[in-house]
Amino acid sequence: MNKTLKYSLIGIVSFFLILFGFYILLRWAKQGEFLKYENGVTIEVYNSSEEVITDLNFYFAFDRNHVHQDVGTIDVLEPGESTSLYNYQIKDTGNDRSLYLHYPINKAKADVESLAYLASYKPSKVVVILEITGIDNTGRLLFRVRGYEDVFGKYEFDLTSTRE
Template identity: 75%
Template sequence: MKKILKYTIIGITSFFLVLLVFSNLLRWAKQGAFLKYDNGVTIEVYNSSKQVITDLNFYFSFSGYHVYQDLGTINQLKPGEKTSRYSHQIKDTGNDRSLYLQYPINKTEAEVESLAYLPSYKPSKVVVILEITGIDNKGKLLFKVRGYENVFGQYEFDLTSDRE
């Protein structure tokens, strides 16, 4: 009777250990390099261009212009400089929101770019790594983005060629 109890406890413990290892492996496979970031919103920005970049505003919105959650502004980023923004909370109401970047393209206009799409009603983790590589002849930023959001996983896109 004691052997049965002993083997039952060992079996149940082994099952939960295997389950824990398996779930951590699945999480690592989905998040990859983004596993090291905490839940919430992390935005890392690197200026690899030769220009000073100013007034980068990050926010969540449903339409691009109505700010749902302000994530902060980077006032100035010199060439070769890197900075980051972190918010531990993502407001949890509404589907189909995006994380936007708004910046000035001249003294009277602003450009809005979507950096991450969140189809989830209650997202828990968003990571955006933005590398600004230059400015085109109209004043729009040229950049590369890679990131992670907890529904579709990792993503990457490149807007480094001249725009139309």
């Protein structure tokens, strides 16, 4: 090989390695700690309260009532216990949907909370880390949520104070 071809080949390979490095760096910057999770839906639930939590149902919907995709149910979560749900697929018809949590209130009623908003028509990755910290005097869950979805990136909100 002559020197020109050799240096050209080294230059092209170096360019693509640098480009690949920037791609990995950008993914890490956007996802941070959520990079380790697979594509699909991952929900991790931690019960740091002193209550037994029952019947947590997670689903995607365009509004609270019309279930688009059932993600899973956690029947019982004891104090100090944690569990997770994973679904490798997110059904991709339509945008403007949310991941909802449906749970009973005082065994007579139910409440629905939005845990993640998906603006993408074809989302590839949603991660929700839900920490249940207690139950307020009306029976509603107090919790913290942090997560990632592939359009807006990382998010976090806290509903641990007494609700109205």
